[in-house]
Amino acid sequence: MNWFVIYTKSRQEKKVALELEKMGITVYCPMINQIRQWSDRKKKVEVPLMSSYVFVQLKERDREAVFEVPGIVRYVYWLEKPAIVRDEEIVVMKAWLSNQTVEAKVEGLRRGDRMKVSSGVFEGKEGFVEEISKNRVLLLLPDLGMKITLNRNL
Numbered sequence: 001m002n003w004f005v006i007y008t009k010s011r012q013e014k015k016v017a018l019e020l021e022k023m024g025i026t027v028y029c030p031m032i033n034q035i036r037q038w039s040d041r042k043k044k045v046e047v048p049l050m051s052s053y054v055f056v057q058l059k060e061r062d063r064e065a066v067f068e069v070p071g072i073v074r075y076v077y078w079l080e081k082p083a084i085v086r087d088e089e090i091v092v093m094k095a096w097l098s099n100q101t102v103e104a105k106v107e108g109l110r111r112g113d114r115m116k117v118s119s120g121v122f123e124g125k126e127g128f129v130e131e132i133s134k135n136r137v138l139l140l141l142p143d144l145g146m147k148i149t150l151n152r153n154l
Contacts, residue, residue: 003028003085004063005076006054012071013048019069026057028090030097049097055085092122092144115139122148 008016017029030049035042053076056066063082066072076083109115113129115137122141130147131138137150 001026001057001059003055003057003087003090005083005085006056006066007073007076008052008054009071009073010052013052013054016069016071017054019071020054020056020066023065023068025062025066028055028057028094030055030093032097055090089144096146096148109137117148117150 006016013029014031017027020027031046032049033044034047036045052073058065063075078084109129109132111129111132114126115129116126117123117139122144125141125143127139127141127148129137130140139148139150141148
C-alpha cells in the first residue's frame with residue numbers, strides 16, 4: 001500500500017487524522033511541540049509539523065473513501081498523478097521527530113565536502129557539509145530535501 005498526501009482545511013489536521021483512524025485507515029499526522037505566548041501565560045501546545053497536510057496509507061482503489069471525512073480538501077498531486085511518499089521517508093520523518101541524536105566523527109571535513117552518515121536514522125544517506133562549528137556539522141541531504149545537524153565526537 002502507498003502513502004498518499006491529503007490537503008486539509010486550515011487547522012483541521014488533527015480532526016481529520018482522528019476521523020480517518022476511526023474508519024480504519026492508517027494515517028500519519030506529524031506533530032511537534034511549541035511554546036505559545038498569550039498575554040497572561042505561556043503554554044506548550046502540540047501542532048502539526050506541516051500545516052494542512054496529512055499522510056494516509058491505503059490501496060489505490062480505496063482512495064475515494066477519505067472524502068467521507070469533513071475537512072479534507074483534496075489529494076496532493078505531482079506531475080498530474082497523486083503524490084506518493086515512500087515508506088522509508090515516513091520512517092525517517094518519524095525517527096527525526098523522535099529526537100534521536102546521531103553522533104559522527106568529522107575530522108578533516110570542509111564546507112562542500114560529501115559525507116555519508118554511518119549510523120542512526122539517516123544511516124547510508126549521503127549529503128553535503130554545509131556548515132561546521134565547534135560541536136556540530138550541518139549536513140544537507142538532497143535526497144530527502146532536508147538539513148540535519150550531526151553532533152561532533154570530540
